[in-house]
Amino acid sequence: MSDRDGTRAKVIEAIAPFNKKGISLTEATSFAADLEWDSLTVMDFVAAIEDEFDIIITMNMQAEIETVGQLVDAVESLTG
Amino acid sequence: MTDLLSKFDPLIAERGALLASGVRDPFAIVMEEVRSPTLAVIQGKETILLGTYNYMGMTFDPDVITAGKTALDTFGSGTTGSRVLNGTYQGHKECEDALKAFYGTRSAMVFSTGYQANLGMMSTLAGKGDYIILDADSHASIYDGCALGNAEIVRFRHNSVEDLDKRLGRLPAEAGKLVVLEGVYSMVGDIAPLKEMVAVAKKHGAMILVDEAHGMGFFGPNGRGVFEEAGVEADVDFVVGTFSKSVGTVGGFCVSNHPKFEILRLVCRPYVFTASLPPSVVATAAASIRKLMHAGDKRAHLWKNSKRLHAGLREMGFTLGTETAQSAIIAVMLPDMETTVRMWQALIELGLYVNMARPPATPAGTYLLRCSLCAEHSDEQVGQILGMFRAAGQAVGCIS
Numbered sequence: 122m123s124d125r126d127g128t129r130a131k132v133i134e135a136i137a138p139f140n141k142k143g144i145s146l147t148e149a150t151s152f153a154a155d156l157e158w159d160s161l162t163v164m165d166f167v168a169a170i171e172d173e174f175d176i177i178i179t180m181n182m183q184a185e186i187e188t189v190g191q192l193v194d195a196v197e198s199l200t201g
Numbered sequence: 202m203t204d205l206l207s208k209f210d211p212l213i214a215e216r217g218a219l220l221a222s223g224v225r226d227p228f229a230i231v232m233e234e235v236r237s238p239t240l241a242v243i244q245g246k247e248t249i250l251l252g253t254y255n256y257m258g259m260t261f262d263p264d265v266i267t268a269g270k271t272a273l274d275t276f277g278s279g280t281t282g283s284r285v286l287n288g289t290y291q292g293h294k295e296c297e298d299a300l301k302a303f304y305g306t307r308s309a310m311v312f313s314t315g316y317q318a319n320l321g322m323m324s325t326l327a328g329k330g331d332y333i334i335l336d337a338d339s340h341a342s343i344y345d346g347c348a349l350g351n352a353e354i355v356r357f358r359h360n361s362v363e364d365l366d367k368r369l370g371r372l373p374a375e376a377g378k379l380v381v382l383e384g385v386y387s388m389v390g391d392i393a394p395l396k397e398m399v400a401v402a403k404k405h406g407a408m409i410l411v412d413e414a415h416g417m418g419f420f421g422p423n424g425r426g427v428f429e430e431a432g433v434e435a436d437v438d439f440v441v442g443t444f445s446k447s448v449g450t451v452g453g454f455c456v457s458n459h460p461k462f463e464i465l466r467l468v469c470r471p472y473v474f475t476a477s478l479p480p481s482v483v484a485t486a487a488a489s490i491r492k493l494m495h496a497g498d499k500r501a502h503l504w505k506n507s508k509r510l511h512a513g514l515r516e517m518g519f520t521l522g523t524e525t526a527q528s529a530i531i532a533v534m535l536p537d538m539e540t541t542v543r544m545w546q547a548l549i550e551l552g553l554y555v556n557m558a559r560p561p562a563t564p565a566g567t568y569l570l571r572c573s574l575c576a577e578h579s580d581e582q583v584g585q586i587l588g589m590f591r592a593a594g595q596a597v598g599c600i601s
Contacts, residue, residue, distance in 0.1 A: 161566055164337055168358060177371045179332075180347070180354035 128174075128200070129193045135173055136189070139166050148190030174200055219538075224546045227557040237261055238449075238577045243554065249582055249589075251572045252556035254387075256529050257418045257499055258577030259449030259489040269450075272484030279479045284311075285466060288477030296483040299490040300454055304425055304440065308462040310455050311483065313475050315414055315443025316342040318453030321471035322410060322441055323381070324350030331377035334368060334402075336360065336393070338386050338564045340412065349471075352379075359386070359564065362397040369405035378407035384416030384427030388563050388571065389522030390530025392416075395431035403436055410439040415528060418447025418493050419500040419576075444486045447493060452478050452486055499576035503529055506574045506583050513587040518600040522569065532558075533570040533590075540597065541568040547593035553586060 133146050139162055140146070144155050152158050158166065167178055170192070176199040178186075186192050220226060234242035238258035239250050259265055272292055282288035293311055300309035312318040323346025327333045331352045335343055338359040347354045355372070357364040365380070372378060380402040382393050395411065402409050413426030421429025424447075428437050438459060444452035455465075466472060478486075504526075511526035514533060522532030535541040538559060545557045548570070556571040563569055578586075594600035 159566070160561065164356065168364070171371075172367070175371065177355055177368060180356060 125193065125197055128196050129189075131173060132170065132189065132193050132196060135169050136166070138169075146189055148188065148193065150189045151187050152189075152192075153187065170196065176200060219542060224542050225549065227542065227545050230549075230554065235260075239575050239579075239582060241554070243549070246552055248549070248552045248554050249578075249586060250554050251574070251578075251586060252554050253575070254415070254446040254573050255449060255575050255577075256415075256503060256573065257447040257449065257489075257493060257496060258575045259447065259492070262449070262489065262492065264492060265449065265485045265488045268488035269481040269485040273479075273481040276480035278481075280477045282476060283473055284477045285473050290477075290480050290483070292480045292483040292487065293477060296452075296478075296487040296490075297454075299487040300456055303423070303490050303494055304456040305423075305434075306440075306456040307458045307460075308456065310462070310465060310469075310472065311478065311486075312453040312455070312472055313478055314451060315441070315445055315453035316345075317471040317475065318441050318443070318455055319343050319412065320346040320349055321465075321469040322439060322455055323347050323352075323379075324471070325465060325469040326408070326410070326439070327352035327377065327379045331379065332372055333379050333381060334365065334372075334407065335381040336383065336386075338388070339381060339383065340387065340414070341562075343381055343383075343412065360391065360393055362394055362401055365398060366401045366405075369401065369407060372405070374406070378402075378405065379410060380407045381410050381412070383412045383414070384420065385414075385528045385530065387415050387530060388558060388569070389532045390415075390526075390528045390571075391523050392420075392427050392527045395428050395433050399428075399431070399433040399436045408438045409436065410441060411437050412441045414441070414443045414446060415530065417442045418496070419503050419529065424493055424496060424500060444482075444489075448486050448489045450482050450485045450489065452482060496576075503574060503576040506576070506578050507531065509583055510572065510574060510586065513583075514590060517587075517591055517594060519590070519594065529574045531572045531574070533572065535568045535570065535599065538568055540599065541570065543597045544593055544599060545570055547596050548589060551589040551593060553589045553593075 174196055186195055232241040238255045238260050241248055241250055276290055280288040296311050297309040319342035329351040332355055333347055333352045334355045336359055337356045355368055357368050382398055385392050411428045416426035418424050420427045439455055439457045441455050444450045507526040507529045511531050520534040522534055558569050558571050560566045
């Protein structure tokens with residue numbers, strides 16, 4: 122398993138507790154359109170991801186991240 | 202043509218449905234007469250005001266009114282100019298002097314509103330490559346100031362010292378950092394653990410700004426705010442505040458002991474590119490601030506009112522935002538929009554005005570009725586307020 126696959130597995134695992142509608146997740150899944158998260162859920166989820174990977178995802182970066190795949194890429198670049 | 206306002210259709214529909222159910226619009230109240238800091242006439246009915254943030258009741262203080270009238274007569278109705286061009290009058294200097302005396306600081310800068318003070322400080326202090334670290338429940342003016350600037354924005358969980366510490370620890374050690382805190386958080390009325398938060402911010406080499414919009418006037422021995430009560434004055438770099446709460450007029454400010462603070466007057470856009478406050482407003486503000494320095498009795502009465510209302514509402518069975526009265530804001534938490542509107546309506550019909558607050562302004566998607574007490578509420582009025590809450594709560598079915 123490549124590093125990116127490992128990161129993606131962890132990200133998908135972190136999404137699970139917030140995936141109230143049980144949407145099946147792919148890299149194209151959108152946080153706003155598919156998971157329908159509100160800003161409070163986003164805040165809690167971002168904090169969980171930050172703690173899992175020991176990184177900071179600034180609000181500026183969050184604005185650019187719309188899909189699961191983009192989040193995996195962002196985490197990769199921040200942990201790399 | 203795309204109608205740019207169609208994006209608001211869901212909100213228009215929600216409001217339409219609400220008003221069609223026969224309730225009055227909580228966001229369209231008109232004060233026909235204002236009789237005192239605690240009494241107004243709304244739709245012909247004398248109404249007790251319990252949602253004005255007029256904490257110290259300075260709006261009708263005779264000395265404040267006189268100062269305003271004199272300035273209006275002497276300096277005219279407005280300055281028609283920026284603070285850095287033709288808009289600094291004697292009154293603006295005197296207002297800044299009053300702030301310096303009140304806070305014991307070297308510098309004070311007066312903005313046209315509290316909102317602009319935060320816009321200005323956030324966008325100017327932290328630039329590209331710097332970080333602003335803010336509480337998730339920060340006021341809209343803090344968020345908007347961040348959006349106006351070019352810094353990287355990092356949020357931490359509301360009032361969590363551990364979360365702040367963790368996030369600061371992950372930032373580059375050499376980067377410029379501004380930690381932004383509020384003394385009192387205005388939705389629920391809880392206060393920040395400033396002693397612990399300031400210690401953590403200092404440990405990581407961050408500068409600290411505290412917004413004391415809701416703390417000025419009645420926290421700390423001199424009424425400077427929660428940061429004074431917490432004993433962290435020496436470690437806080439900037440204090441932002443407003444004239445539209447305890448001071449009783451409109452305007453905003455930042456005070457500081459930073460030796461380079463004065464340069465901000467030339468580089469802070471929300472300070473430079475707007476007209477300064479009218480002479481009557483800065484004169485009322487200066488008079489009020491000087492009186493607030495010696496308002497120990499009022500502070501004591503405000504605390505007494507706040508504790509009594511909190512304890513009384515709790516005893517009746519209402520769910521409140523805080524365990525005890527932490528400030529002069531008491532938030533009555535309600536389960537949903539419908540109950541909140543019905544409760545608000547029942548209170549206004551009885552002659553009591555409170556603020557209705559709903560997401561996204563509120564934390565964690567909550568609905569609440571926000572009460573803010575005034576030092577001028579008499580013991581008798583607090584008794585009436587409690588009676589009205591009991592009657593409304595029973596009529597709506599929130600309490601038994």
